[in-house]
Amino acid sequence: MSMKGRFPILRTLQYLGQGDIVFKESVKVMTVNYNTHGELGEGARKFVFFNIPQIQYKNPWVQIMMFKNMTPTPFLRFYLDSGEQVLVDVETKSNKEIMEHIKKILGKNEETLEREEQEKKQLSHPAHFGPRKYCLRECICEVEGQVPCPGLVPLPREMTGKYKAALKASAQD
Template identity: 50%
Template sequence: MPFMKGREPIRRTLKYLNAGKLVLKDKVRIFSVNYNTYGAHHAGARDFVFWNIPQIQFKNPEVQVLTLKNMTPSPFVRCYFDDGRDMLIDLDSRNRNDIIDHLVKVVGKTREQLDAEERLKESKDNPANFGYGCGRHCICEIPGQVPCPGTVPLPDHMRGKILFAPK
């Protein structure tokens, strides 16, 4: 499998990407991480970028994620919001777990928000649904559809056993 090549291919599996904890708030538009590829106080930021940025990109497809390397003396995250404001979060000398926990608290959605969104996504209020637990039991209840053959027999020109019967 070609996607299982490279450094730590587990990062590209669907199970790993879905396990991400950080779902950014709706008002976050750009998420940028500045760090260096050298230095002990940048180690947590490097690990965060390596392990957690793919999860953040997967969980937040509408957010632009930037990583800027070797441009700053100290690592930080900057979040740009849709109203023009931005937030600066310091990552200096933190490990990746502390970074992700802090980001979940500061710019992440709460567990209640995520649960409410999940319930809304699973709701079955679509009028096209029919069957048990829906508004309509059968498709024959929709105007313009063919009635149930158990109630009204189909005309002969619609029955396959008559149309395709050997003559």
């Protein structure tokens, strides 16, 4: 992605990954109601501009909807899978205060995040093979002491299928 436009650093993976809010699984929809003008909604505007992309990146299963200039006071509403709604007033708060408050009431705690990280690491065991996205090794040939892939290093003639078939054919004659 090109580094053009307003605040291009906000679109980098490094910036998006720095967000520290990971919602609980029960959060399904988040709505942000804010105004584009006025002193009281400054924190909400900064929250939308700087922090919403990070929240979207860390929580792809959460639908986020923005409502501009439709409310007298800015607020956030969360819809949970149990049908409950959580309303958060953000009228005089800064974007950092909003982030801390949301993390405290609807974010996963540090122990849960660490436990999930450990479970993810257990899935990437050195004995598993597959795509790099899920496993540490793509092929058995990457293990020390194994026969290398024939695409990288040619096999010895005795190990090829053509040679073995020719040996069988000559033995039958």
